[in-house]
Amino acid sequence: MEYAYLQKNIEKRTEEDSKQFNSQNLNLLLDFFKQNAKNVCLIEGAPGSFKTALFNKASDYFSDNVLIFKFKCFEGTTLDDIFLSFFEDLKKYAQQKKVSFTKIETNSLSQRINKYLNHINLPSVIVLDSLENIFDKKNQTEKEEILNFIEHLNTMQKFKIILISNYFDMKYLDLTSYSKILIEPYTKQQTQQYFEKLNIKNDETSLEKFYEITKGYPNYIYVTANIISTLKTNLGALVEEYEKKTPGYEDFILQKLITFAPENVKKSLYILSLFNEGLTYNYLQEYAFFSKEQALYMCEKGLLANEYGYVYIKGYVKKFLLNFIPHFEKMRIHKYWKEFYETQLPLKPNNRVILISRNTMRNQIAYHSSFLNDKIPEKQDKTDMSLMGYLNSNLTAWNLKNTNIKQEENASKQEKKRPQAPESIKNKNGKFEKYELTKEEMALLSFPIDMRQKEEKIARDKFHREMLKKEEEITEKKQKQKLEDIISAADSLESVHSFDSAYGLYLTAFELKEDEKYTKYLPDLLNRLAVCAKKLNKTVDSVDWYNKLTDYYTSKNDEEKVNETKLEIAQIYKDSYKINHARVIYENFINKKAAASDYIIARSYISLAEIEEDLTNTDKAVEYYKKAFALADNIEDKNIYTEAYFKYALILDDFNQTDAALDFYQKCIRNSNKPSIPLSSSYTNIAEIMKEEGQLKRASDYYKHALRTDLAQSNHEGVYYLCLKLAQVYEELKPSEASNWLLKSLSAAKRTKEKIYITNAYIELGDLYTKENSYEKALKSFLLAKKNIPDDESINEYKHNIELRIKDIKDLIKPTTYEKIVGEINKNAH
Structure with a gap:
């Protein structure tokens, strides 16, 4: 579908903006939004080359109806984090009446996102920033899932996709057609213009030397300009000082940059340097990392970045700071962040400090725990090993003058003799002195984070009580080493979503092959291992366990179980956007390449229909749905059709085949034997049709059926929407009752938080x-x-x-x- 992304008559405005940004790059990006031939644009450039700013400037020219979904990738990002972020954006657009949530029928977040995106009928832009953090991932499964999702978005042919990265590794990203904007290093002339714009004094000699040192690397230029402006010096003086020093230029400017951080908050930078996400201003202020003014100042000076609603340490600063933290202090900080994630794990997404998935939190708990193998000593030597001790030795007389933020009280009033740099660090390859945290900071790190919210505290306390109880049971039962006891303990852990611990116990049980009941428990054990691995985002392991289960059922000649297990494997591939892998399994069944019952074939047709629907191949999806429905009389378990009937009704509804849609909504209702999202959505959509036809009393009845279904599932979000719908109907049916429905909607909204x-x-x-x-x-x-x-x-x-x-x-x-x-x-x- 072709959309108009840009406002009309933008030429005059772009002429002025081209003075700030390379005119060619800005025009290339705007041209990408004008044409319809390509849907993906790669923006590549070194750190600090204003890649994100280039997109932000281009977005100033977007039409008012353009929807933007932006996400910044961190080191710990998983695909579920992207889904959560997009879901928040969709909720925001739903409140603005730009998208509708009324026809979504699944609890699966990935499927919900697919459906929402498929039903968007406005021009939409998807931005994934800092993609280098994904290319750098050591976890291949997480990397592939995110990059497969990008490829999937491209196949939908509905969006303009902007990918921003320091570099692109195209062996992991399969894009048949795309535009690319490469932000080149500054020329010497551009460097001079940048300095002149900031009123930084320079001469031909110093500029020549500086450019030879930096090669026009944007981040060096940006940080250098920042240092010169803050310290009220000039380019010549800075270059002259560098030539007398032995560290490389990056270390040289970072040594100076770090001195801009007030001493009383520098410790916070060290704690944040071991955190793999961003945090909000509110959190940093509430837990005394920085005041908002200090955070803003450090963003201005280039120590911190503030993007996408989060504050985080810039990568090059983080890398530099990690050199100065002693081993045991790193352990304390890792312990701090481990406990932080543990407090977040039981909370719902809207109650978490940062919007990340449980998978990511589990990964980060495991990551920080991996550094806690050694015992953390109670006390450290009081030897002065501070970073400032070293840095001050490298400062000239003007280094601490004329900075724009107050240092700790009275510090600026005292003249102190600066210590000489230790011999061990007087060369580029030497190690810098380590920074040691104070006793107060040590004490801070020994306490878990207190969220200070009553409900969150109750949730955490309940979670920890349950975990403590389960762990005690596990310890006792594990000592007995009986297979059934270990499996029972693992089941208990799984029931409270402690999938990592459960997985470990299932692995222990899997090794007890001498137990007399091993064969009895083996199929269920393999299944639980596969499920837990999937929950932990261990896709490859999950498939491996399912393959073992397939081998087991094959040895027992249980063909139906073999095929059901293969469908589970296909679902994993489908959920992780390895669509071709999933398609092969389904097509083997429907093409009779593998013996299969009508039940297995029908499920395969339904899954293929869902794949085609996600790819907006509606005609093919309809064909597969019809073939699945043709087998219904031969299948005893009609539950497999409940969701399919609803999805097929949606297609008919979208094409204004109202009578046929009503028939399939009713089929969904008749085949539902318990409350579910498809059941509630079928009632809701019938109500919508009744409302459009002016049958308000029947509409209200169906809305109430949907409401009862959502109440039975404690679906507060659904209750919120349905009460709004009922309020609209009652404004015409019985105006005096409309406000009651709105108050009920408000009550449900508060429950969603x-x-x-x-x-x-x-x-x-x-x-x-x-x-x-x-x-x-x-x-x-x-x-x-x-x-x-x-x-x-x-x-x-x-x-x-x-x-x-x-x-x-x-x-x-x-x-x-x-x-x-x-x-x-x-x-x-x-």
Whole structure:
């Protein structure tokens, strides 16, 4: 589908912006959005070459209806993290009425994302930034899953995809057609222009020497300019000082850069240098890493970066700082982050400090735990091994003058003799002196993070009580080394989502081949190993365990079990976007290359239909669904058709074949023997059709059926949406009851703890009260909406609309009443 991404008549604006960015690069990127031949654009350049800024500038020219999904990859990123981020974006766009959630029928996050993306009918841009962190991954499975997903997005032919990276390893990324923008190093002339723009003094000789040293490397130029501006010096003086030093240029400028960090927060940089994600300003401030002003200052100076809603240490700074942390201090910091992730693990996504998946948290717990093999000593020697001791030895007289942030109290008032650099570090290859954390910091690291929220504390305490109890049971049972006891203990751990521990116990059980009950438990054991491996994102291991299970059933001549296990393997391939691998298994069944029952063949047709639907090959999907339905009379277990009937109804609904869609929604309902998302969604979509036809009473009945289904599943998000729908119907059926449904929607929104839902529920209430001339209630609702709105620059228009509503109400009531209500809300906001 062809979309218009850019505003009209942008030529005059781009002329001015080209002065800030290479005109050729900006025009190339804008041309990419103008043409429809290619859907992927690679932006490649060295660190600090303004790759992200180039896209951000191009996005200023987007039309208002363009949806943007942006994600920054960190060292620990997994595919589930990308899904969670996209899901948050989709929720935001749903509140803005740009996308709809009403026709999504699965609990699987990956499938939900696919469905949401498939149903988007607006121009959309997907940005994956810092992809070098994915190419650098040692975990091949995680790397392949993310890159397979990118290839899958490309096959959908619905989006413009921007990939930003320091480099691209195309042996891992199979793209048949793409555009590429390579951001070259600065020329000497561009370097001079950059310095002149910042009023940095330079002459031909110093510029020539500097360019010879840096080769136009953008990050060197940026950091050098930052240092010169902060220290009020000039290029010639800096180059002259470098020539007298022995470290390489990168170490030279980083030694200076690190001195810009106030001494009282420098320790926090060391703790963050061992963290593989970003953190919010609020978290850093609440837990005394930095004040917001300090964080902003260090972002300005290039020590920290603030992008995508997170603050993190820049890669080159992190690499430099890691040289200075002693082994045992690293262990303490690893312990700190291990405990941090453990506190986050039992929490729901919207309650977590950072929006990452449980898979990523488990990986990071394992990563930080791997550094805790040695015993951490209670005390350290008090020898002065501070980083500042070394750095100060390399500073000239003007190094500590004229900086723009206060150092620790009275520090600037005292003249101190700077120590000489130790002999061991007077060459480029020597090791720098180590930095030792203070006793106060040691104490800080010995305590787990307190989230300070009542509900989060309850969740953590419950989780740890359960884990402690399970671990005690495991220790006792493991000592007996009985197979069934170990399996029982592992099952208990699995039930509380402790898949890593469960997996370890299942592995122990798998080795007890001499146990008299080994053969009895073996098939279930292999299955649990495969399931836990899948939950832990160990895709290769999961497939391996399923293959072992296939061999077992083959030895028992159980053909149906063999085929069911092969379908599980195909599902893993499908979920990890190895579509061709999955397709081979399904096609072997439907083409009779492998003996299979009608049940297996029907499931294969349904899975192939889902694949084609995800690839927007609707005609092929319909063909496969029909072939699956043709086998229904021969299959006893009709449950396999429940979701398929719903998905087929969606296709018919999308093509306005309303009567046929109703028939298949009803088939889904008749085949459902328990509450499920397809059942709730079928009721909801029938209600939508009834509403469109003006049959409001029947619509309300079906909405209520859906509501009961979602309540039975504790699906608060579904309850929130359905109550909104019922409020809309009752505005026409029985206006006096509409506000009750909106209040129920608000209650459900609060249960989800999603600020965007709570905000929207208050806005809906305020709009209804305004229609009813209940201006005081309306004002309270809008003020509470404003209190709850997320801190997100991308929804500024949303904030503006709330402000306009408040202004309109303010004009309709007495000033004293307005001030009284504002005061009450500020005092008792909830």
